[in-house]
Amino acid sequence: MRSITIGESIFSCQPDETVLETLLRENVQVPNGCRQGLCQACLMRSLDNSPPVSAQVGLKDTLQMQNYFLACICHPEQDMTVALPNQQGASIEAGVIKKQLLTPDIVQLVLEYQSPFNFFAGQFVNLKRSDGLTRSYSIANIPQHENILEFHIRRLPNGQFSSWVYDELELGEQLTLSEAQGSCHYLPGRAEQPLMLVGTGSGLAPLYGIIADALAQNHSGPIHLYHGSRDLNGLYFVDQMRELAAEVDNFYYTPCLSGQDIESDHVRSRAHDIALSSTESLNGWRVFLCGHPEMVNQTKKMAFMKGASMGDIYADAFHVMQVEK
Amino acid sequence: MSDSQSLYDQLGGEAAVNAAVDIFYRKVLADHRINRFFDNSDMEKQAAKQKAFLTMAFGGPNNYSGTDMRTAHAHLVKMGLNDSHFNAVMEHLGATLTELNVPAELIGKAAAIAESTRKDVLGK
Numbered sequence: 018m019r020s021i022t023i024g025e026s027i028f029s030c031q032p033d034e035t036v037l038e039t040l041l042r043e044n045v046q047v048p049n050g051c052r053q054g055l056c057q058a059c060l061m062r063s064l065d066n067s068p069p070v071s072a073q074v075g076l077k078d079t080l081q082m083q084n085y086f087l088a089c090i091c092h093p094e095q096d097m098t099v100a101l102p103n104q105q106g107a108s109i110e111a112g113v114i115k116k117q118l119l120t121p122d123i124v125q126l127v128l129e130y131q132s133p134f135n136f137f138a139g140q141f142v143n144l145k146r147s148d149g150l151t152r153s154y155s156i157a158n159i160p161q162h163e164n165i166l167e168f169h170i171r172r173l174p175n176g177q178f179s180s181w182v183y184d185e186l187e188l189g190e191q192l193t194l195s196e197a198q199g200s201c202h203y204l205p206g207r208a209e210q211p212l213m214l215v216g217t218g219s220g221l222a223p224l225y226g227i228i229a230d231a232l233a234q235n236h237s238g239p240i241h242l243y244h245g246s247r248d249l250n251g252l253y254f255v256d257q258m259r260e261l262a263a264e265v266d267n268f269y270y271t272p273c274l275s276g277q278d279i280e281s282d283h284v285r286s287r288a289h290d291i292a293l294s295s296t297e298s299l300n301g302w303r304v305f306l307c308g309h310p311e312m313v314n315q316t317k318k319m320a321f322m323k324g325a326s327m328g329d330i331y332a333d334a335f336h337v338m339q340v341e342k
Numbered sequence: 343m344s345d346s347q348s349l350y351d352q353l354g355g356e357a358a359v360n361a362a363v364d365i366f367y368r369k370v371l372a373d374h375r376i377n378r379f380f381d382n383s384d385m386e387k388q389a390a391k392q393k394a395f396l397t398m399a400f401g402g403p404n405n406y407s408g409t410d411m412r413t414a415h416a417h418l419v420k421m422g423l424n425d426s427h428f429n430a431v432m433e434h435l436g437a438t439l440t441e442l443n444v445p446a447e448l449i450g451k452a453a454a455i456a457e458s459t460r461k462d463v464l465g466k
Contacts, residue, residue, distance in 0.1 A: 052405050055394040057387065074356070075393070077386070317385055322371060326364055327389045 019093040023100065030093050036061070036072075037088035047088060047101065054090035061088045064098040064106060077328060079137075079200040106196045108145070109134055111166065113190050116182075119169065119253040123219055124183055126168045128192060136160060136197035138226025139305070141333065143195035144168070144178070152178040155223035155307065155333065156197065159230045166194070169222035169253070173337060201305060201333040203230040209238045210329075213304045215292045215316055216244050218251040220308020223333055225254065227305055232265065240265075241295070245273040245288025245312075249281060289316040293323065300324035303331070310334035349401030349451050353444065359396050362438050367392045369434040376430045379418050399435060399456040411462035419465040428460055 019030045021039055030039045037059050040047050050058035054074055063084040072091035073081045085102075100106065115127035136142070138159040145151040158167040172179045201223060212231060216224045221244050231240060246252045255272055262270040273288040274281055284291055289312055296302075304320045306313045313334040320330055354361075367389055371377050380388060398404040415423065435456055439449045460466075 051394050053394075053397075053403055055390060055397060055404075057390045075360075075390070318371065321364075321385065322368060327367070327386065330385075 020096045021093065022096070022098040024104070033092070035089055036086075036091040036093060036097070036099065040088065049089055052089040054087045057087060059088040060085055060102055061091075061099050062086070062102060064100055066095055066097060068097070069094050077200050077331075078204055079202055079331065082204060083200070108193050108195050110191050111194050113186060113188050113192070114165065116186065116188065120250045122250040123169055123171050123253055126170055126182060126186075128166045128168070128194070130164050130166065130194070134164070134166075134194075134197075136166075137202035138230045139202035139223040139307075139331075139333070140197040140199045141223070142166070142197050145193040145195070146178070146181065147191075147193075150178055150181070155199075155219075155226070155335075157222040157226045159226060159233055167222075167226075169219045169225075171219040171251070176337075199333060201227075201307065201331040203227045203234070203236075205234045207303070208234070208236050210236075211238045211302050212236065212240045213292055213296075213299070213302055213320075214240070214242045215289050215304075215306050215308075215312075216242075217288060217308035217312050218246050218335075220244075220333075220335060221254060223307045224305060228261075228268070232268070237267065239267050239269065241269045241271070241292070243271045243273060243288040243292040245275060245291075247276040248274065252283070287312075289319075292316075293319055296323075298324040303329045306330070306332040308335055310336055349448065349455075350397075350403075353400045353448055353452070355400075355402070356397075358442070359393060359400060359402065361442060362396050363389060363393045365441060366396060366434055366438040369437060370431065373430055373434065376427045379421065379423060379427065395456075396435075398459075399452045401452070401455055408459075408462040411459050412465055415463045416465060423464060425460075425464065428464060432456060 018032065021028045021030050021036055023040065023045060028039050028043045030036065037047060037049055037052065048058045050056035063086060067084055068086035068091055072086040076085055109130050109132045111128035111130040113126065114129045115125065117125045119125050136156055138156055141153045141155045143151050143153050154168040154170060156166055157169055158165065170179055170182050172183050214224045214227065224242060228240060228242060242258065244252060244258070252272055252274065258270040262268050271284055271291060273284045273286055273291050275287045293316065299320050302325050304325050306316050313332050317330055317332050321327060370380050394404070398406060432453060436449055436453060439452060
């Protein structure tokens with residue numbers, strides 16, 4: 018008989034029982050619906066071993082990679098330690114080693130951690146201040162030997178956390194980090210696929226990491242980045258991106274400004290409008306969308322209607338105050 | 343036709359559902375008569391529901407009872423969901439299967455299964 022560990026509890030999974038059946042029998046609250054692996058309401062994550070492949074059918078590839086599975090069709094092949102998607106795993110400490118303004122509105126924050134930490138560029142973590150104030154930010158770099166994490170933090174009007182990062186956070190100070198979360202990241206395979214990445218403001222952070230990841234893994238298809246902002250204060254890394262586009266044959270960069278009355282040589286329109294009108298069809302493309310929630314949700318739908326498969330659209334909408342604890 | 347093979351198998355099982363779901367969902371979202379019922383900011387969840395619907399219509403494994411169907415669609419009935427909308431969805435189901443070159447006889451069988459949920463879906 019297999020055991021299932023969730024939180025502090027350990028339960029025995031009876032022969033022929035699914036993980037969902039075991040947990041419900043033990044009165045553990047697990048959301049569920051169709052109970053046949055379709056509606057994905059009972060999505061859970063295995064924290065130790067890989068779940069049976071048959072319990073991951075239909076899940077987004079990035080979620081499969083992170084050992085997510087559907088409890089209603091999971092017959093454990095070994096003992097499992099599991100968690101619901103909103104249950105937090107272990108946290109780590111990291112210290113500030115760099116803080117630099119990228120524009121008057123956006124600061125680059127680099128943290129160094131000591132304990133082992135797994136992540137994909139483009140995922141997000143919850144950063145927690147010593148008094149408990151917590152916000153989610155996307156990781157802008159790929160895993161390296163240096164054990165660092167890079168974030169681009171936009172100062173929000175009345176933003177408690179972002180203002181504190183701007184005005185008070187000092188080099189050497191420690192923050193608590195949740196484990197990396199989210200399914201908006203690059204996966205190897207299908208290297209020839211064209212990629213379209215659209216971001217607004219600090220939505221460039223995850224995209225910057227995803228591009229670095231794709232290039233490090235020898236993505237050979239064209240990679241098109243559209244970075245947009247209303248004004249120049251939201252547009253950054255313009256020189257780096259232009260240099261990268263000059264260096265790398267299959268990388269293309271289009272900075273876009275949507276506001277009026279701005280003196281600049283950037284494309285004058287919204288990034289997602291330019292991106293979507295750049296190609297007849299998105300059939301076969303992989304699409305990454307990060308930043309303003311309205312832009313992300315609208316573009317997701319339009320990209321799908323233009324032929325991108327639902328499984329090939331990766332999105333991260335930056336809701337203000339995603340996490341308040 | 344042999345009775346030993348289920349409709350689901352004849353249609354091509356899960357692979358056929360996967361091939362159909364994007365096509366079907368695109369048709370539904372593009373249809374101004376009905377897309378307000380499907381407008382959900384979480385498109386992935388919505389697509390998963392379309393997949394569950396197609397699996398059922400294909401005669402595949404499903405555990406939905408008439409009561410489940412009623413409960414799940416009750417809020418849409420409140421929004422005005424009626425026969426004309428159900429007909430539109432039936433249209434898209436047929437068009438999707440035609441686009442995938444499914445033989446007319448099998449399309450008829452799938453349509454009959456979907457049709458059998460009409461009363462529950464519309465809360466009649």
